[in-house]
Amino acid sequence: MPIDTHRGASVFPQLEDVLPLVNKPIQYVGGEINARGKDWEATTVRWALMYPDAYEVGAPNQGVQILYEVLNEIVDVLAERTYAVWPDLEVLMRKRGIPQFTVDCHRSIRDFDVLGISFSTELGYTNMLTALDLAEIPIHAADRDDSHPFVIAGGHAAFNPEPIADFLDAAVLGDGEEAVLLITDHLRTWSGEGRPGGRTELLRRLARTGSVYVPAFYDVEYLDDGRIRRVTPRDPDIPWRVSKHTLMDLDAWPYPKNPLVPLAETVHERMSVEIFRGCTRGCRFCQAGMITRPVRERSITGIAAMVDQGLCATGYEEVGLLSLSSADHSEIADIARGLADRYEGSETSLSLPSTRVDAFNVDLANELSRNGRRSGLTFAPEGGSERMRRVINKMVTEEDLIRTVTTAYAAGWRHVKLYFMCGLPTETDEDVLQIASLAREVIKAGRAASGRSDIKCTVSIGGFVPKPHTPFQWAAQLDHVSTDARLHALRDAIRADRSYGKSIGLRYHDGKPGIVEGLLSRGDRRVARIIECAWRDGARFDGWSEHFSFDRWMAAADQALASEPVDVDWFTTRERDRTEVLPWDHLDSGLDSEWLWQDWQDSLSEVAVDDCRWTPCFDCGVCDQMGTSIEIGPTGVTELPMPRVGAGA
């Protein structure tokens, strides 16, 4: 069969021949309910949206689903999705010359105007390089010409895109809904004018808006000791700083309206409705909470309508109410009761990612599981000792925790999961060992409250990675040897407990992947060489333990940084001082640097900060800088609107 090679042609005929040879071929065929396939010729701006991980992780991603729908709603715009292919398929694609393709219409991503990549984590960077390379798009932005798509990064990791700056044409900080429309408008206009000035001209127009970061327009100079001297725009019309985007009225953007229902099994077999965006709890380790301020709630009526519409459109049997801390919605009690009433008897279950440690959270979980099984509840004290929790500003006392789990076990929950972190600033061995005694108290209280001995508590603990735009951006990351030693001491302490140890489960990962994540999180442009080197050596799917190789990354770093005065430790386990220019200082998350530094100092003095939703403003800088404000209820509406006939049942 002759191979169709015009722009936008489907590569499915070639792909079809190799699919019988790979694992789980269904993930590559598309065909999801609510997927769109638009006519290539009838559109003027064409986006390929990539989630740089396996389909099973990427397909449920809300960010990609939202932008996919927002873009496809515009008549002359087409958006398709692409995900990282597993190494078994990659080998066959290279052998047969099959390019990285979209799952919607199986077009080469090289044919699109824009490749938008959503980075929830830095561990997707190597997968981006694989995708570009498979599509024969030069991995370095400097080598691309007018025939190549613009490669634009978004997502939380894009708040420090410097380690991948060489590979990107642009990056967008913050909420994507309006940003993709801005880029689309500029692209359409520039194309309509006959693409004057080539790709540099479009990038210049985008950069001038002050809300699209084009790394090539900025020079980075270094001091002799390896620190950054300064980052300067190359031309007078390029702004010194680039600002994040903030979507203010969530009710005006009820996306995804028609969530995708994949054929392949994914990590989230449910529909999600985002009930608010942002969080001002002020946990100092939490990048998401810092970079998504201020809090913007969706109204109770908006949430109810999205749940109803989404269930009708998908047939899902479970709805998750999504946010950074769902119990904090100002109307959550009415929402939970209203939804539980509405879907009672319809075999539709509701879930709330429950991490807040208080009895109210248990009440909510009880409401949502009225007739179902009460298996596990999750809480995140994060720090093992009360001192540690003051340092990270997670204000939970041991009494709070015991009271909460007592309520949970008494209400019939059998299993409580507790999340912690290891390697937090100022942490000692003793802080981590206190997790064991805390878990023991939890079991003791649970046995008393439930009258049963078969209740369980699972402790999940991960290594802390300091992130940009947080008060801990200056902190030293704990080296992996010390992290592992603390985790092993904790494991031994739990095992040695004869009366309670058997009821306590411990889940942890070793500290090595955290060091690579730390390198990629707080790295600068020199880290790009390490990424490229590791990728050329075979690094793929670095978030998957079966694919991750610490030694490969360290060898790549040795090679790539050989002529530099810096090394992996310099990027990770070194504490920064107030005067150091950080690689992301020219990228504006709205947070005032002075406030962040003060919060870091408060942390070291174990001083807590309240939540600005219920107290006066602490001048973190976001609302002033971004012209935004806290948008919360209550709206006064407590009754949910009537569902549509036949909804979900």
Add this chain to the structure above:
Amino acid sequence: MKRTPDRTVAPVAQRVRLEYAKRGRLRFSSHRDFQRALERAIRRAGIPIAFSAGFSPHPRISYANSAPTGTASEAEYVELAFTETLDPAWVRESLDASLPEGFDVLRVVQATPPDLAGRLQASLWRIALPGVAPSVAEAAAECLLGLETAEVSRMTKSGMRTFDARGPVVSLVVEPQESEDGCAILHVVVRHVTPSVRPDDVLSALRNVADLMPPAPPRVTRLAQGPFDPRTGSVGDPFAPDVVAESASQH
């Protein structure tokens, strides 16, 4: 403390049987992929499916003998229980519209005894071998059919198993002309035995006994499955008793 669910389950009012096809790119779906797709299609269509009792209620759907991942089919079967009595023609239309394209509902009948699983005794498979001349395939088929047994090995859930792939093969016919896209076309009737002999096992046997190795992956479609007639060696319609009962009730 509550330990048992205080839920009542609506009784079953009707059982129907579904015949569906798995076509095109959806042939790459697994059995579990179809299960999820069907359950969600039922909910989208608002069909009153019955649920099991207990803490984890499941929709009452019985699956039978589904075609392997990567294999297309024109003859797949499931049985559904409803809490209301519905017109089978309406069920066919609404489920077909609700399922993704490629899972196509062909027929829906009211279920009558005996049970469906017992009626699925043999399958007729169409195997297209790209780049293989019909004469070559014919010679390989003759070679296999001339043997009493032909052992093959396949990785199963319980490890590598070796079994006879020749015995259950009732007939293996090669079309004299190659297809438009240059494939030899085989029609194979295989009786359902344990462990089941699948089309890829027959192809393994052809490779073992006659070195038949197509240069590209074969395309396999189940054309029929149903009661086996030992007299004619053919596969019948598993819905025949239900269709008879239905027309009797209408007269």
